[in-house]
Amino acid sequence: MTDPRPTSAFDPGNTDPAVTGRLVDVLDQLAASPGVRRLRAWAHERLAAAAGERTLDVGSGTGSETLVLATAVGPDGTALGLEPHPGLRAVAEQRAAEAGSRARYLDGDALALPLPDADLDAVRCERVLQHLADPARAVAEMARVLRPGGRAALLDTDWSTFLIHPASPAIRSALATVVQDAAATPDAGRRLAEWSADAGLAVDATASEVLLHDHRSVTWPLVQMIGGEAVTRGLITEAQRDRLYEELAAAAERGAFHLSVTMFAVAAHRPR
């Protein structure tokens, strides 16, 4: 990995099965969120992967969106998922086998894609750039491997938009520090168009969705990941964390809970 600041949870060196299991839980719960589903649908529609095309999902995680690409390109096409985390790659491979999909998963780094120039018709990259210290270089790599006329869809969170309630101002500030620091580039969402333009891509459209976890759909593994990290870093005590969880759970129980963050997306193409 050439990224000097991979986040601990997504560090490919972190092969602890318990950590991988928690990552899969978080990714699966986010995948079920209506905002993520809508933004993914928008991005797939703009990407418009067609039968016979060669496509890539950079940082494919559990591989769900590579499966969507594989269906779109059909038996004559190629859907690759690039994923450096061996545990996530194994989950993606297993899910593709179970689904009878032709999606294939590769080890590799977004900063040095293992593909020749102008090799692909379409590339997507979701919630990966925020984990890179040099995301502009990763977008330049995606532009390099696209053929002239090839399409790109970039989706990412902007962590300055993280809101949680109820929590006291001090706890809110500790949790905001955790989410901002967990990402090497926490303002990735607002910079997708900038990086696309810098890479020579023509930006065609932008979109956003607020990922709203209401009291019926609280992503508890995400809340616990953030709370646990706040304790590990000494920003809050264990007692404060436990009280926070109790207050959030009680609020969720009576419909008074709020957790949200905004995700942005850009659709672009490589000019001919």
Ligand SMILES: C[S@@+](CC[C@H](N)C(=O)[O-])C[C@H]1O[C@@H](n2cnc3c(N)ncnc32)[C@H](O)[C@@H]1O
């Ligand atoms: C938040 S997850 C998103 C996974 C998936 N794209 C999704 O939307 O569910 C971030 C992903 O980026 C991957 N990742 C981290 N550093 C990477 C790098 N340098 N190159 C490619 N992928 C990377 C992680 O392994 C992880 O799968």
